[in-house]
Amino acid sequence: MAVSPLVMVLGMITGLRRPAHVAAAVGAVAAALLIWWVPDFALPGDALTAGAGGAGLLVLNAAAVMLPGVYLSQVLTRHGVHRSLQEWVRGLPLPGPAKIALVVAGIAPTVESLTGFGVSLLVTVPVLLALAPPATALRQAMLGMNIMPWGTLGLATVIGAALTGTGTAELGTATAITSSLVFPLVTVWAALLARPRHRFRTAVVAGAAGGALSLGLLALGRAGMVQPAGVLAGLLVTTAGLLLCAARRRRLAVRPGGSGAPDGSGAPDGSGAPDGGPLLPPGTVLRAYGMVLGGIAVLRTATAAGVAPLELHAGGASFAVLSSPGLPLLAAALLLDRGRPSGADARAALARAGRPLLALTGFVVLGCLMADSGMIGELGAAVTGAPPAAIALVVPALGMLGGFVTGSNVGGNALMLPLQERLAPDGAGLEAWFAALQNSAAGHAVFTSLPMIMLILAVAGDRAKSAGVTEQGLLRFGLGVAAAVYGALAVTAVMVMAWSGAL
Numbered sequence: 001m002a003v004s005p006l007v008m009v010l011g012m013i014t015g016l017r018r019p020a021h022v023a024a025a026v027g028a029v030a031a032a033l034l035i036w037w038v039p040d041f042a043l044p045g046d047a048l049t050a051g052a053g054g055a056g057l058l059v060l061n062a063a064a065v066m067l068p069g070v071y072l073s074q075v076l077t078r079h080g081v082h083r084s085l086q087e088w089v090r091g092l093p094l095p096g097p098a099k100i101a102l103v104v105a106g107i108a109p110t111v112e113s114l115t116g117f118g119v120s121l122l123v124t125v126p127v128l129l130a131l132a133p134p135a136t137a138l139r140q141a142m143l144g145m146n147i148m149p150w151g152t153l154g155l156a157t158v159i160g161a162a163l164t165g166t167g168t169a170e171l172g173t174a175t176a177i178t179s180s181l182v183f184p185l186v187t188v189w190a191a192l193l194a195r196p197r198h199r200f201r202t203a204v205v206a207g208a209a210g211g212a213l214s215l216g217l218l219a220l221g222r223a224g225m226v227q228p229a230g231v232l233a234g235l236l237v238t239t240a241g242l243l244l245c246a247a248r249r250r251r252l253a254v255r256p257g258g259s260g261a262p263d264g265s266g267a268p269d270g271s272g273a274p275d276g277g278p279l280l281p282p283g284t285v286l287r288a289y290g291m292v293l294g295g296i297a298v299l300r301t302a303t304a305a306g307v308a309p310l311e312l313h314a315g316g317a318s319f320a321v322l323s324s325p326g327l328p329l330l331a332a333a334l335l336l337d338r339g340r341p342s343g344a345d346a347r348a349a350l351a352r353a354g355r356p357l358l359a360l361t362g363f364v365v366l367g368c369l370m371a372d373s374g375m376i377g378e379l380g381a382a383v384t385g386a387p388p389a390a391i392a393l394v395v396p397a398l399g400m401l402g403g404f405v406t407g408s409n410v411g412g413n414a415l416m417l418p419l420q421e422r423l424a425p426d427g428a429g430l431e432a433w434f435a436a437l438q439n440s441a442a443g444h445a446v447f448t449s450l451p452m453i454m455l456i457l458a459v460a461g462d463r464a465k466s467a468g469v470t471e472q473g474l475l476r477f478g479l480g481v482a483a484a485v486y487g488a489l490a491v492t493a494v495m496v497m498a499w500s501g502a503l
Contacts (some may be wrong), residue, residue, distance in 0.1 A: 024362025
């Protein structure tokens with residue numbers, strides 16, 4: 001009975017193909033009916049009041065980033081920033097597989113971390129379609145969506161920290177460790193999909209790019225910079241790729257004829273990568289991203305200097321206005337438009353963010369009802385009796401289930417984090433690690449969720465239809481990759497439990 005609301009949500013999304021916000025609302029209603037019907041799941045009045053206040057602040061926390069982030073995306077598209085970024089990436093002097101690795105481990109994480117909601121697909125899908133056949137390019141675009149725990153300026157990690165009472169820096173650092181094997185895995189997979197002639201060399205280069213992203217996220221998390229970590233780590237990988245481009249251009253310039261490729265393309269493997277494109281991103285891209293990062297730096301400096309963060313507290317949750325990246329996102333959009341808000345872009349942002357916010361609200365309410373009524377306790381008690389090794393294998397599976405069902409890292413955390421906390425062995429100090437495993441697993445499952453697949457097909461448009469790329473084909477591919485991602489997360493979970501002495 002305790003698990004029935006989760007089963008109902010899963011069935012509505014995967015079986016009946018209902019939208020996430022509808023499934024979340026039905027799940028919340030089912031939980032409320034169980035509370036009314038089953039005496040064991042009674043909900044005290046004070047818990048209901050505190051839970052409502054906490055849920056409201058969590059949704060406010062998310063809305064304060066979602067709405068400005070989507071609005072900024074609309075402004076960037078109107079100003080041609082995304083198009084400039086696409087053209088710049090296509091012109092980089094790199095062979096095809098190396099360029100794909102740069103997109104998956106550098107460009108995509110940077111854009112997605114800044115804006116979220118799959119906006120990076122507006123950049124990566126056209127670029128990858130120019131580098132590979134549609135069936136391959138759309139699979140590579142899926143793999144580029146694995147930065148989710150740091151997407152929308154670390155929103156899922158911030159919400160996860162609020163749900164568990166963990167420090168944002170602590171959870172961000174632990175998440176960087178639990179996700180460390182995933183980024184090299186998906187980057188190598190994406191590069192090898194291009195069927196390069198030198199598979200081993202390509203795998204080494206792609207693995208190094210994914211490993212650099214993992215190390216960058218870890219270093220920034222330890223430095224306390226969790227919210228901009230995805231942007232900065234993606235920029236780190238991109239910068240390393242540009243340095244390689246510069247070295248390669250110099251090497252090609254000293255060869256007879258100035259080209260290392262028989263076809264004159266400047267690419268030794270004949271991939272057609274040109275050797276004359278600019279190495280630095282366009283000025284419009286640098287200005288837009290610099291405004292957001294500069295705004296975050298200003299707010300951090302202000303709060304460090306003693307300016308009050310303007311915090312709200314309710315039900316164990318909190319919302320700090322000056323710590324939220326929503327203000328820098330909105331300020332960057334207004335600066336790009338010279339202080340004149342765009343009504344059309346605001347309406348488009350409300351339309352795009354409306355359903356995700358409704359779904360998040362439903363999943364937050366469902367999670368609170370299940371936690372405060374004792375349903376989560378029943379589920380936790382059923383699983384905690386299992387051997388520790390089995391628990392280590394269950395934790396990432398539950399996290400990935402939450403991300404797949406909700407199509408959102410934030411929604412998956414809201415749904416599953418209360419349960420994951422209950423699974424941590426008593427006295428082992430693993431609560432933050434289990435929260436990090438949940439955060440990683442939910443985020444790394446979003447790329448194979450149905451909403452993300454539909455967005456990829458929508459961006460590809462007629463190219464996907466003419467190539468016969470279908471939703472079912474991408475889903476099968478995504479589930480295959482998700483199985484490998486689960487293996488990496490399960491290995492990490494076993495190592496964490498063994499290190500703590502819980503095994």
